Amino acid sequence: MKWTQGVPTVPVRDIAVHPRENDLIIATHGRALFIIDDISPLRELSAALLKKKLHLFKVPEAYQFIRGGLSSYLSPGDTAFTGENKRFGACFTYYLLPSKKKGQEKKDPQAANRRALMERMRQAGMMGQRAARMMAMRSTSSRVKIIIENKEGQVIAQLNGPEEKGINRVYWNFQEQLPAQNEQSTRGRFGRGGVTVLPGEYTVRIKYEGQEVSQTFQVKTDPRFTIDLKVxxxxxxxxxxxxxxxxxxxxxxxxxxxxxxxxxxxxxxxxxxxxxxxxxxxxxxxxxxxxxxxxxxxxxxxxPKQGIADxxxxxxxxxxxxxxxxxxxxxxxxxxxxxxxxxxxxxxxxxxxxxxxxxxxxxxxxxxxxxxxxxxxxxxxxxxxxxxx
Structure with missing residues (x-):
């Protein structure tokens, strides 16, 4: 079986599974290393699971790790290499068996072109990776609803998930959803969200055509730093x-x-x-x-004049x-x-x-x-x- 999600056709010399992160590390000949984040869902797969309409895999602990900023080298020339980091946020992985409804069996003729474009974006450095993520968010289905609740049962965020047959993965960036307003909200560029949540226990619910699955998960602080919870x-x-x-x-x-x-x-x-x-x-x-x-x-x-102004x-x-x-x-x-x-x-x-x-x-x-x-x-x-x- 060929893995087509982000790994090119290239000879593989060695593979390893990280003992803590469960990441699959692929060593290729001439194309460096490729890392597939947390392959635990692949280990859960079974014949019975594949018959389900909707299944939510175990949600791993989500760490609010501290991110640094480094745009490029001082003199990058005409390009700069930027490897893709692990996605920031809580990771939700689910298996979906979409229903075939009348009038929806037609395939999107542009789907393959979009996937190829997104793959080229991911390989184009940091800005391309961000563009690919935004494009992926716009292509998600409104029929797959992902709801995050706090420990008190209050809904703090809602997302749309992709409606693709097989394993789908969505990330939540720890931000609460902005409160609903009667008037159209102008949230600025890139659709900025709300306040970042505190560490603690949360619940994710995924709904799709009458089916619902849910799990609790933990949001934790970055273990590399001493963080005062009162602050x-x-x-x-x-x-x-x-x-x-x-x-x-x-x-x-x-x-x-x-x-x-x-x-x-x-x-x-x-x-x-x-x-x-x-x-x-x-x-x-x-x-x-x-x-x-x-x-x-x-x-x-x-x-007072054209161009960049104060x-x-x-x-x-x-x-x-x-x-x-x-x-x-x-x-x-x-x-x-x-x-x-x-x-x-x-x-x-x-x-x-x-x-x-x-x-x-x-x-x-x-x-x-x-x-x-x-x-x-x-x-x-x-x-x-x-x-x-």
Whole structure:
């Protein structure tokens, strides 16, 4: 049987299984070493297991190991070799026997091309590996639901898993899912998640077409370092509070953007009507647009010129830097400069939010009343259609 997941066609001179990690180490002729992380699921395979629709293999202990940063050499030339490290996060491995539903038997003609592209990305260094992981996440099925709960039974994260026949593997990066919001969340680049969880016991549940499997597993700290659990708990508490600022900021940005888009649509419709009343509404619309632009500029000022510009004076940048200073404290206590920066940003954001709330409760509400009194609607009134006889 040929193993096709990440190992090229090449002579193999020796293999070994790591006694602690259960990683399969493959020594090739001329292509260096290849490591397949934790092959324990392969040892669990049996004829009876392969007949199951869904099976969750034993979840290993997950370590929140401390990661270092090294982008490249000082003078990398035209390329730089970067070996792929072990994935960070809790590893869930499950066996799936997908059902063949009518209308779903057709194979994706681009699936093989995507797999080949992802393999080339993995071999292209660190940036290619990250791109491959993001591409794999986008290709996961929404029918395979992976739910992580804490010891109290609260759902803290939800993932989608691949719906491929055979053994599938998914990683959870120890981050809680952001709280649900009524308004669309603007989470920034790469879909940043929530706060990193504390060490302890967690439960994973995988659901697929009426089937459910679950297991408890342990999240542990990096054993190479002496870590104070009280510091982690205090940092976690502060990070949860700081996250509230980030969520409020995102909600404010989204509300301003949505209202600006609505006013733009209304202004377009008002231009087509020539009555004096509509002219007054147009003036009111322009006034609101100016006020919203002021709010937007306070959050994220427009650069005075093209190119890379300093946006640090904006409230958005100040809040995000302050929040990240708390969230990224890691295993060390939050230092005093980070605390002071956070408190200052919190005061500024609270003042901004209060002014924005007052604006919507008064000026926007009065504007809506004017639209109603003028009988303005984006929908035209039509006479019944008749076929003349």
């Amino acid at each position: 982690l708990q205090e940092n976690y508490k502060m990070a949860k509070e700081a996250q509230k600022l980030s969520l409020a900021l995102n909600k404010a940005r989204q509300r301003i953007k949505e209202t600006q888009e609505a006013l733009k649509t209304i202004a377009t419709a008002l231009r087509q009507q020539r009555s004096p009343q509509m002219k007054e509404l147009m003036q009111a619309t322009r006034k609101l647009e100016g006020r919203l632009k002021d709010f937007s500029e306070r959050l994220n000022p427009t650069p 946006r640090s004076a904006g409230l958005q940048s100040q809040v995000m830097r302050a929040v990240m200073g708390i969230v990224r404290a890691g295993i060390e206590p939050v230092n005093e400069p980070a605390r002071v920066r956070y408190e200052k940003a919190k005061v500024k954001l609270e003042k901004f939010i209060q002014e924005l709330n007052d604006f919507f409760s008064t000026e926007v509400t009065n504007y809506q009343k004017k639209l109603q009194e003028a009988g303005f609607s984006l929908l035209k009134s039509y006479q019944p259609i008749e076929i003349k006889k």
